[in-house]
Amino acid sequence: MILPYCDYMAHIIQKNLKKSDENGLIDTVGKVHFDLNPDGSYRSPKKTISVVDVHGTTYTITIEEVRNDNKV
Numbered sequence: 001m002i003l004p005y006c007d008y009m010a011h012i013i014q015k016n017l018k019k020s021d022e023n024g025l026i027d028t029v030g031k032v033h034f035d036l037n038p039d040g041s042y043r044s045p046k047k048t049i050s051v052v053d054v055h056g057t058t059y060t061i062t063i064e065e066v067r068n069d070n071k072v
Contacts, residue, residue: 004045004065006045006046006047006063006064006065007032007045007047009047009063010032010047010049010063011032013049013061013063014029014030014031014032014049017029017049017051017061024054025053025054026051026052026053026054027052027053027054027056028051028052029049029050029051030049030050030051030052031049032047032048032049033047033048033049033050034047035047035048035064044064045064045065046062046063046064046065047062047063047064048060048061048062048063049061049063
């Protein structure tokens, strides 16, 4: 079984997105949020990150594994 790299990708995006914004259009990059059940237990490896631009518009970046059983 190959483990998904959602945690790693979310970490790299969260830490580097604002640094890579050459035009200065990103105001804030939020923390990585985990996909948990209401009781706080693990649901899936999916991660989300909230991003706010300089005009106050909020975006959600979602990192999740897309299973493809017919890999090339």
